[in-house]
Amino acid sequence: MKIAVCIKRVPDSETRVKTAADGKSLDDAGVKFILNPYDEFAVEEALQRKEKAGAGEVVVLALGGPAGQETIRTALAMGADRGILLQTDAVPPDAFVTAQAIAAELKAGGPWDLVFFGKMAIDDYNGAVGPMVAELLDLPCVTAVSHLAIEGATVTADREIEGAVEVVRCALPAVLTTDKGINEPRYPALKGIMAAKKKPLDVKAVALAAGVIEVLEMTPPPARKEGKIVGEGATAVPELVRLLREEAKVL
Amino acid sequence: MTTILAVCEQRDGVLRKVSSEVVTGARRIADALGAEVEALVLGSAPASGSDLLGSFGADRVVTLTADGFGAYAPEGYAKAVAERAKGAAVVVCAATAQGKDLAPRIAARLGTGLAADVTEVTAEGGALVAVRPVYAGKALLRVKLTGQPAVLSLRPNVFTPVQRPKAGAAQTVAVPLSAGRVTVKEIKAAEAGALDVAEAPIVISGGRGLKEPANFKILEDLAHAFGGRAAVGASRAVVDAGWRPHADQVGQTGKTVSPTLYVAVGISGAIQHLAGMRTSKVIVAINKDKDAPIFKVADYGLVGDLFEIVPALTAAVKSLA
Amino acid sequence: MAPKYHGVDFYAIDSLLSEEERAVRDTVRTWVDGELMPVIGDAYLEGKFPKHLIPGMAELGLFGANLPEEYGCAGLNNVAYGLIMQELERGDSGVRSFASVQGALVMYPIYAFGSDDQKRTWLPQMASGKAIGCFGLTEPDHGSNPAGMITVARETKDGWVLNGAKMWITNGSTAHVAVVWAKTGAPDDSGSIRGFLVPTDTRGFSAKDQKGKLSLRASDTSELVLQDVHLPKDAILPKSGGLKSPLMCLTQARYGISWGALGAAMACYDEAVSYAKNRVMFGKPIGGFQLQQARLAEMLTEITKAQLLVLQLGRLKDQGSMTPQQVSLAKRNNVSMATDVARETRRLLGANGILAEYQAMRHLANLESVYTYEGTHDVHTLVLGQEITGISAFE
Numbered sequence: 001m002k003i004a005v006c007i008k009r010v011p012d013s014e015t016r017v018k019t020a021a022d023g024k025s026l027d028d029a030g031v032k033f034i035l036n037p038y039d040e041f042a043v044e045e046a047l048q049r050k051e052k053a054g055a056g057e058v059v060v061l062a063l064g065g066p067a068g069q070e071t072i073r074t075a076l077a078m079g080a081d082r083g084i085l086l087q088t089d090a091v092p093p094d095a096f097v098t099a100q101a102i103a104a105e106l107k108a109g110g111p112w113d114l115v116f117f118g119k120m121a122i123d124d125y126n127g128a129v130g131p132m133v134a135e136l137l138d139l140p141c142v143t144a145v146s147h148l149a150i151e152g153a154t155v156t157a158d159r160e161i162e163g164a165v166e167v168v169r170c171a172l173p174a175v176l177t178t179d180k181g182i183n184e185p186r187y188p189a190l191k192g193i194m195a196a197k198k199k200p201l202d203v204k205a206v207a208l209a210a211g212v213i214e215v216l217e218m219t220p221p222p223a224r225k226e227g228k229i230v231g232e233g234a235t236a237v238p239e240l241v242r243l244l245r246e247e248a249k250v251l
Numbered sequence: 252m253t254t255i256l257a258v259c260e261q262r263d264g265v266l267r268k269v270s271s272e273v274v275t276g277a278r279r280i281a282d283a284l285g286a287e288v289e290a291l292v293l294g295s296a297p298a299s300g301s302d303l304l305g306s307f308g309a310d311r312v313v314t315l316t317a318d319g320f321g322a323y324a325p326e327g328y329a330k331a332v333a334e335r336a337k338g339a340a341v342v343v344c345a346a347t348a349q350g351k352d353l354a355p356r357i358a359a360r361l362g363t364g365l366a367a368d369v370t371e372v373t374a375e376g377g378a379l380v381a382v383r384p385v386y387a388g389k390a391l392l393r394v395k396l397t398g399q400p401a402v403l404s405l406r407p408n409v410f411t412p413v414q415r416p417k418a419g420a421a422q423t424v425a426v427p428l429s430a431g432r433v434t435v436k437e438i439k440a441a442e443a444g445a446l447d448v449a450e451a452p453i454v455i456s457g458g459r460g461l462k463e464p465a466n467f468k469i470l471e472d473l474a475h476a477f478g479g480r481a482a483v484g485a486s487r488a489v490v491d492a493g494w495r496p497h498a499d500q501v502g503q504t505g506k507t508v509s510p511t512l513y514v515a516v517g518i519s520g521a522i523q524h525l526a527g528m529r530t531s532k533v534i535v536a537i538n539k540d541k542d543a544p545i546f547k548v549a550d551y552g553l554v555g556d557l558f559e560i561v562p563a564l565t566a567a568v569k570s571l572a
Numbered sequence: 573m574a575p576k577y578h579g580v581d582f583y584a585i586d587s588l589l590s591e592e593e594r595a596v597r598d599t600v601r602t603w604v605d606g607e608l609m610p611v612i613g614d615a616y617l618e619g620k621f622p623k624h625l626i627p628g629m630a631e632l633g634l635f636g637a638n639l640p641e642e643y644g645c646a647g648l649n650n651v652a653y654g655l656i657m658q659e660l661e662r663g664d665s666g667v668r669s670f671a672s673v674q675g676a677l678v679m680y681p682i683y684a685f686g687s688d689d690q691k692r693t694w695l696p697q698m699a700s701g702k703a704i705g706c707f708g709l710t711e712p713d714h715g716s717n718p719a720g721m722i723t724v725a726r727e728t729k730d731g732w733v734l735n736g737a738k739m740w741i742t743n744g745s746t747a748h749v750a751v752v753w754a755k756t757g758a759p760d761d762s763g764s765i766r767g768f769l770v771p772t773d774t775r776g777f778s779a780k781d782q783k784g785k786l787s788l789r790a791s792d793t794s795e796l797v798l799q800d801v802h803l804p805k806d807a808i809l810p811k812s813g814g815l816k817s818p819l820m821c822l823t824q825a826r827y828g829i830s831w832g833a834l835g836a837a838m839a840c841y842d843e844a845v846s847y848a849k850n851r852v853m854f855g856k857p858i859g860g861f862q863l864q865q866a867r868l869a870e871m872l873t874e875i876t877k878a879q880l881l882v883l884q885l886g887r888l889k890d891q892g893s894m895t896p897q898q899v900s901l902a903k904r905n906n907v908s909m910a911t912d913v914a915r916e917t918r919r920l921l922g923a924n925g926i927l928a929e930y931q932a933m934r935h936l937a938n939l940e941s942v943y944t945y946e947g948t949h950d951v952h953t954l955v956l957g958q959e960i961t962g963i964s965a966f967e
Contacts, residue, residue: 013503013523014576017389026386032578037504070591077595093394094364095355122503124385126367128355135359140432141325143352146497156436160498161348162267162447166323167437180504181497187603190633190646190656193595212364212398216380218390221529224548229541233555234563240535240551241567248533248550250453250512251571542850 001056003046004106005080005116006133007039009064009071010123017220024215026123033067035074038118040185041178045148046116047079048183056113057081061105063098065089069201076196077188083201084109093124094211099132101206106137112173119144119177127177134175142168146181253286253340256400257309258332258357259301260349261292262438264321266300268450269345271307271412276372276405277343278308278415283374286340288417289313293328295321297423305419307412314423319430322438323349326431329356334426336361339400341379346404347449354404363398368406368507370530379403387503387526407449408509409530441498448499451482454510454528456501458486460517460538460557464494469561470516476568484508484528486518502527517557520545537561577605577662580838582876588883589651596652600659603632608663613928615790621670622790623746630701634660634671636679643683643695651886654831661832662839665938666791668832673742674698676824678705678751681767685809685817690769694749706747706779708738708770708796709818715740716951718753719762719815723798725754725808732808734768734776734801740945744779744794747772751809752798753818767809767817776801787941823896826946827889830902833942834878836935837910840917841871843931847921858920867916874909882906897959904952911939 011017012032020027035043043060050056060075062068063086072083086101106115115137117130127143134141146165147158153172158165160179188196230240245251257277259270270290277288290309292298297314304312315331332353336342342357344350346368358365370391371382379396381403396403448454455470467483474481485495487502501508503523513531518524520536520543528534529548536549537557546552553560579601586594607628615622629635638653639645648656653675661668679698682690697703714720723736734754744750750770757764770777779794809817845868848859858864885902888894914936918925925932943949958964 011386013387013526014578015386015389017386019390026390070595073591074595077599093392096358096362096364099359122387125383126355126365127351128358128365128367131352131355132359132365135329135356141356142433144348159348159352161438162450163441163445163498165439165441165498166348166435167439168433169436170433187606187632188595188599189631190596190599190637190648190652191641193592193599194641194647196595197592212396212401213366214395214397216393216395218385218392221384221388221391224529224534225550227534227546227548227550227552229546229552229554231553233553234559236553236555237560237563237567240553240564241571243551244512244533244535245571248512250533251568542852544850 001050001053001113002111003050003056003058003114003116004061004109004112005039005042005046005058005075006061006102006129007043007071007075007118008036008062008121009033009068010036010121013122019218019220023217025218033071035071036118036121038120038122038178038180040118041180041182042116042118043075043078043080044183044185045178046114047186049114049150059084059109061086061102063088063101063206064091066203069203072201073196074188076199076201077192078186079192082199085201085203086206087203088206088208090208092208092211092213093215094213095126095128096132097208097211099129099136101208102129103133103136105204106133114173115139115175117175117177119179130175130177137175139173139175140170141175141177142170143177144179145176146179148176148182253284254338255281255284255286255288256332256336256339256342257288257290258342258344258350258353259290259292259304260345260347261294261298264294264296264298266292266298266304269347269407270304272407272410273343273345273405274304274307274309275412275415276410277341280341280343280372280374280379281308284340284377287311289339291315291332291335293320293331297421302419302421306414306416308415308417309419310417311420311422314421315426316423317426317428319434322435324430324435325352325356325433327428328353329360330428330431331426332357333360336400342400342402344404346406350404354402358402361400361402363400363402364396366394366396366401366403369403370406370409372403384530387522388507388529389526406507406509446479446482448482448484448501449506449508451480452510453477453481453512454484454501454508454531455481455514455516456484456486456518456528457489457516458518459488461489467495469558469565473514473561473565473568476565486524515545515549516561518545519543520548577601577839577842580841580872580875582872583880585879585883593649593652593655596648597655597659599632600634600656601662603628604659604663608667612664612667612790613934616664616666616934617789617928619785619789621666621746621792625667626701626704629671630699633699635699635701636675636683636695639675639679639683639695643691644699645679645695650827650889651883654828654882654886657828657832658835658838660835662835664790665832665836665935665942666788668835669742669788669791672825672828672832673707674705676828677707677821678749680824681751681809681812681817681821682769684820685767685811686769687806687810689806690809694769703748704743704746706741706743706750706794706796707821708741708750708752710738710740712737712739716948718818721753721755721765722759723752723754725756725766725768727756731802731804732768734770734798734803736798738796740782741779741794741796743792744796745781745792747779750777750796752796763814765815765818767812768803768807769809770798770801770803770807774801774803787937819896822946823899826899826903827885827894829942829946830882830885830899830906833907833910833939834875834882836939837871837875837878837913840914840932840935841868841875844868844871844917844920847924864920867920871913871916874913878906878909897955900947900952900955903947904949904956907939907942908949911936911943914939
């Protein structure tokens with residue numbers, strides 16, 4: 001099975017978000033970067049699919065600055081076979097531009113049986129690159145897969161929708177984006193960390209167009225009005241209800 | 252006259268409430284740009300409730316039909332909308348489960364970018380400017396959309412539907428498309444009539460403070476007291492422990508919700524949880540630990556034993572009805 | 573739910589680590605967060621070692637991590653090994669003790685003193701967690717003075733017969749194999765000490781857990797009794813000889829413990845800072861009061877010093893030039909400062925600090941054992957004294 005997994009290096013969710021001097025981006029001083037949590041599910045699923053098939057290759061692809069090599073090595077440490085970094089210092093906010101670069105690389109390295117993405121990145125919350133790449137490669141795509149079954153060349157995928165689970169079917173080859181629940185990602189074993197160093201990692205410079213989304217500014221969210229402790233215990237309930245009715249006007 | 256396309260959503264032939272939010276958002280854009288709103292519904296026949304879209308500002312309501320469009324057909328819908336969007340200035344979707352899947356496909360087919368999960372949109376000097384939360388809601392990004400058309404998806408429960416009556420002239424257009432290569436085989440509904448946490452105006456969420464799964468009954472009782480307008484959510488800890496389904500999880504690896512009222516019961520307030528609910532209009536926290544971080548974001552806090560407070564609150568809410 | 577642990581790095585020590593070393597540290601940290609932290613409070617209160625974690629630890633490659641890949645081990649350098657111990661002990665000293673014994677006190681002597689056959693038989697099984705080992709050196713009447721041991725091994729025509737007793741043996745009751753040190757010659761001849769691999773199901777060997785511990789409760793500590801234990805000739809570790817052999821093992825373990833104690837201190841400091849920032853008294857967080865700030869400043873200083881100390885020690889070990897006396901300095905310093913950090917954290921936490929829900933008191937209790945075992949603080953003091961002056965003050 002030839003499987004590609006597209007991953008992203010993102011700031012840890014505990015990061016204190018400070019705006020950089022340009023007023024438009026994250027000040028990354030002291031920020032801890034990690035493999036996007038949704039991409040961990042994608043890497044794990046790719047590894048499991050390869051293991052189930054008994055043979056194949058899992059290739060990890062990332063787009064971004066040189067530090068992306070470390071993130072690729074995390075995926076290699078989990079068991080992926082080789083990595084590709086599409087290196088660029090400026091990643092535009094337009095997901096379509098990223099998708100074009102990734103699709104071009106995948107096209108050159110294909111054909112693939114499966115292409116996995118995490119359902120979204122926890123920095124930009126776009127969730128767009130995966131399905132856009134699928135459109136560019138003209139491959140069927142299912143997003144936010146929380147359960148996956150593959151029988152022969154048939155994919156049956158569960159996705160959570162409002163108040164229900166949607167069961168979707170398509171044929172391989174396909175692009176799938178992974179959601180929590182699809183699997184339990186393995187911890188990179190120490191031997192894996194050592195082996196990752198020796199696995200092939202190609203770095204290719206790419207230059208991306210500016211795209212059609214332009215960042216004007218990044219600001220902190222409006223501060224919530226300071227709240228108050230209404231009281232202690234069940235005796236404070238009447239006062240809470242009064243405030244919710246008369247002050248907040250939500251009851 | 253330029254067109255703003257408002258991509259609505261139906262399920263089982265009934266228009267979903269979020270459609271009125273999309274039309275409201277599209278109307279706001281249209282008014283700023285001096286354009287018309289075309290509400291688009293895809294299905295096998297006109298969806299019930301589409302006649303109301305005019306009251307929220309749709310100049311016309313166009314239903315695109317095809318065999319296999321009854322259920323969500325990702326490829327068929329994307330092709331149909333992209334085709335319809337030729338010549339439109341803006342395409343607006345909802346950032347629902349379906350919209351999050353559909354919007355990127357539409358944008359890619361149109362060869363353009365997407366502003367997803369937008370909470371505010373205005374026009375500045377003829378260009379569309381949108382605001383979207385990033386970094387788990389810890390920052391807001393203001394972006395200018397220069398694509399032709401611009402494609403965006405709106406966060407549910409933020410664009411409160413506003414009455415702006417327009418003609419809403421209805422049209423049905425049969426399109427020569429198939430569902431595509433990705434088909435919905437089945438929809439396994441959760442408990443009948445259950446409100447999804449991402450859509451409920453009131454969310455009562457529980458965390459480890461509930462001590463055991465059976466105790467979530469007291470939150471369900473409180474939710475029922477609100478007469479069908481409340482859903483029960485869960486923190487990651489109790490979902491990971493298997494007490495509640497992942498679909499109920501509020502937080503970074505769960506759902507982002509923005510209800511009118513969010514009640515956090517026995518939840519300490521980890522950053523990943525806050526990421527999922529910090530834009531709620533009113534937040535109430537009930538926790539026995541007065542130093543719990545949740546009290547920092549709550550508008551109203553009650554310190555004490557939730558097993559005493561919640562039933563008392565349920566009784567009080569019932570007596571209001 | 574406690575906020576996520578971020579470690580302590582005031583002097584950008586991460587920049588002195590290689591990418592692998594950081595990756596090793598991060599994977600163990602994540603594993604501890606996901607698998608150990610949720611269960612350790614209860615395990616400690618119940619006085620049970622969380623055995624169910626052994627397969628996960630093995631899969632991660634935590635046992636004998638600095639031993640070569642040909643035996644199924646991770647083949648890491650010694651700084652990475654130290655970071656593993658740091659992160660395990662940030663979880664719990666008892667769990668780190670399990671890994672120390674398995675790796676440094678059983679796998680290491682088999683690797684260093686064993687025959688090819690012994691290495692091939694035991695090392696892969698121990699790396700995979702299928703076989704658990706324990707290290708039998710300390711005796712009821714001979715702790716700080718292992719040279720005085722009375723366990724004997726008498727050579728017979730077809731093997732050996734061992735008689736004696738060992739005490740305070742971590743993993744004793746769950747071990748499949750015990751590395752037992754015994755005198756093969758006269759009672760006062762410490763030069764005749766040799767190491768033996770004793771499968772614990774051998775007739776005459778028994779292990780019983782010591783009860784009533786108030787420290788290292790999430791660890792199995794046992795007495796071993798050897799009553800006419802017959803072993804074949806090849807049970808001996810052929811390259812072992814004299815007290816030097818077990819002491820070399822102890823040097824390995826003590827090296828890991830120097831890092832481990834640092835981990836416990838870091839966990840306590842992290843808890844103290846979080847509490848100090850959130851706990852409000854007299855209208856402001858207690859972290860705003862001078863006495864608490866002094867506590868925290870002291871803790872951060874000691875931790876930072878200890879981090880640099882132990883990093884250089886690891887680099888020396890990797891270069892092959894580390895001496896046992898250098899290890900003594902690190903073990904002595906880091907464990908002592910960790911007990912102080914744990915105690916001060918406990919105090920800063922106020923009444924909450926006595927609850928198992930918080931880590932400080934558990935670490936405090938555990939560290940008392942770590943202060944005493946693997947060479948007591950005082951013993952290491954005299955090791956240094958002798959090294960400095962050339963004069964032994966042991967007796």
